[in-house]
Amino acid sequence: MKLGKIIGNVVSTQKIKSFDGVKLLLVQPLDENLNSAGDAIVAFDAVQAGVGDIIYYETSREASRVLETTMNPCDAAVMAIVDHVNLK
Amino acid sequence: MKLGKIIGNVVSTQKIKSFDGVKLLLVQPLDENLNSAGDAIVAFDAVQAGVGDIIYYETSREASRVLETTMNPCDAAVMAIVDHVNLK
Amino acid sequence: MKLGKIIGNVVSTQKIKSFDGVKLLLVQPLDENLNSAGDAIVAFDAVQAGVGDIIYYETSREASRVLETTMNPCDAAVMAIVDHVNLK
Amino acid sequence: MKLGKIIGNVVSTQKIKSFDGVKLLLVQPLDENLNSAGDAIVAFDAVQAGVGDIIYYETSREASRVLETTMNPCDAAVMAIVDHVNLK
Amino acid sequence: MKLGKIIGNVVSTQKIKSFDGVKLLLVQPLDENLNSAGDAIVAFDAVQAGVGDIIYYETSREASRVLETTMNPCDAAVMAIVDHVNLK
Numbered sequence: 502m503k504l505g506k507i508i509g510n511v512v513s514t515q516k517i518k519s520f521d522g523v524k525l526l527l528v529q530p531l532d533e534n535l536n537s538a539g540d541a542i543v544a545f546d547a548v549q550a551g552v553g554d555i556i557y558y559e560t561s562r563e564a565s566r567v568l569e570t571t572m573n574p575c576d577a578a579v580m581a582i583v584d585h586v587n588l589k
Numbered sequence: 590m591k592l593g594k595i596i597g598n599v600v601s602t603q604k605i606k607s608f609d610g611v612k613l614l615l616v617q618p619l620d621e622n623l624n625s626a627g628d629a630i631v632a633f634d635a636v637q638a639g640v641g642d643i644i645y646y647e648t649s650r651e652a653s654r655v656l657e658t659t660m661n662p663c664d665a666a667v668m669a670i671v672d673h674v675n676l677k
Numbered sequence: 678m679k680l681g682k683i684i685g686n687v688v689s690t691q692k693i694k695s696f697d698g699v700k701l702l703l704v705q706p707l708d709e710n711l712n713s714a715g716d717a718i719v720a721f722d723a724v725q726a727g728v729g730d731i732i733y734y735e736t737s738r739e740a741s742r743v744l745e746t747t748m749n750p751c752d753a754a755v756m757a758i759v760d761h762v763n764l765k
Numbered sequence: 766m767k768l769g770k771i772i773g774n775v776v777s778t779q780k781i782k783s784f785d786g787v788k789l790l791l792v793q794p795l796d797e798n799l800n801s802a803g804d805a806i807v808a809f810d811a812v813q814a815g816v817g818d819i820i821y822y823e824t825s826r827e828a829s830r831v832l833e834t835t836m837n838p839c840d841a842a843v844m845a846i847v848d849h850v851n852l853k
Numbered sequence: 854m855k856l857g858k859i860i861g862n863v864v865s866t867q868k869i870k871s872f873d874g875v876k877l878l879l880v881q882p883l884d885e886n887l888n889s890a891g892d893a894i895v896a897f898d899a900v901q902a903g904v905g906d907i908i909y910y911e912t913s914r915e916a917s918r919v920l921e922t923t924m925n926p927c928d929a930a931v932m933a934i935v936d937h938v939n940l941k
Contacts, residue, residue, distance in 0.1 A: 503716075530716075540618075541592075552677045557689070587703075588684060589684060597851045599851070600850075602846070603845060605845065608844065628797065628802045632766070678896070678928060708892040733863065733877075756868060758865060759865050760865055762861065763864065763879075765860060773939045775909065776935070777935050780900060781932050784933060789854075791938065806855055807854040840854060841854055
């Protein structure tokens with residue numbers, strides 16, 4: 502998983518059927534110091550995250566498991582809202 | 590998923606059988622400000638996207654699920670045409 | 678697998694259900710000379726690793742196999758604590 | 766999928782059994798203007814491609830589906846020879 | 854697959870159970886001219902490779918298929934020792 506920050510969302514009318522009603526967030530990847538690292542990605546929301554939240558997200562097949570329809574072709578999902586990053 | 594823009598298409602006669610009749614688009618990856626980010630990829634079209642459209646696409650195994658033949662060895666697909674990117 | 682070093686951990690209350698009770702480590706990727714290489718990732722702990730330990734970790738689907746619930750959407754796990762890296 | 770060019774091949778005697786008799790090509794990744802982009806990879810040939818051909822190839826699990834033995838641990842394959850890249 | 858060179862090995866006592874008795878090599882990725890390209894990775898050995906050997910290796914799920922226990926969470930494996938790289 503990687504750390505990220507919710508920076509917005511993506512709205513789409515013309516899309517594959519299994520994405521109907523699914524909330525898509527724009528996620529800015531972060532490094533361990535919570536600085537931006539790379540380009541934003543588009544991810545499903547599994548934890549009711551909002552703009553400004555620090556989260557961790559997943560990519561690859563595992564991401565589709567957080568949706569009710571497990572055959573959904575999802576490849577990125579927000580898994581948790583982060584309370585603290587303890588960097589030692 | 591990642592944001593992208595349709596910038597063309599790829600024509601191929603000699604190909605694996607399961608790709609017959611499938612439309613292949615050339616997709617320029619974009620960052621959250623819709624600036625180019627990295628090299629173009631070749632992706633299946635699941636939503637009738639056209640040149641100039643802002644879209645989001647997927648890579649990895651999930652992409653093959655948007656095709657009728659789920660055993661199709663597809664590793665990139667355009668999933669939706671984007672109406673708005675709300676960057677906050 | 679890649680070499681890494683445990684540099685901290687991530688605490689999260691609001692998360693997907695299958696992550697309850699799972700310890701999440703912050704891992705700094707390392708090169709073969711044990712210098713930092715890239716941004717830290719968040720990984721499950723399969724070997725009771727602690728801060729400062731040199732480890733190797735996995736990403737992609739394989740990582741989920743180290744958890745008891747194999748359907749867990751985990752995409753990164755610490756697999757072993759490294760005793761020696763023999764560079765010849 | 767990504768665009769590439771066949772720039773050579775790889776010969777190997779000592780290899781895993783399921784790779785016996787399989788032709789392995791050296792593929793130079795290309796960008797949308799057909800300029801080199803990154804380091805060459807080693808890929809299976811599913812379409813009788815030859816040196817100098819512009820092709821597109823796949824990586825990840827999907828690649829193994831082009832081989833007769835679907836359990837073959839192949840992670841890169843040439844899927845088609847490209848006739849035209851229409852960049853608009 | 855990618856070209857690489859065996860540059861050492863990794864020794865580990867505290868590890869996940871399914872890795873007991875498995876030889877882990879340190880692999881330096883190479884480009885098509887056999888120059889170093891990126892950071893070393895840790896890979897299983899499926900072909901009795903030794904330090905100094907030019908090889909090609911795989912990452913992703915396919916790598917686990919070269920082990921006897923196919924459910925082994927392995928994500929990188931050396932598949933063959935390379936005799937010649939014919940670059941044309």
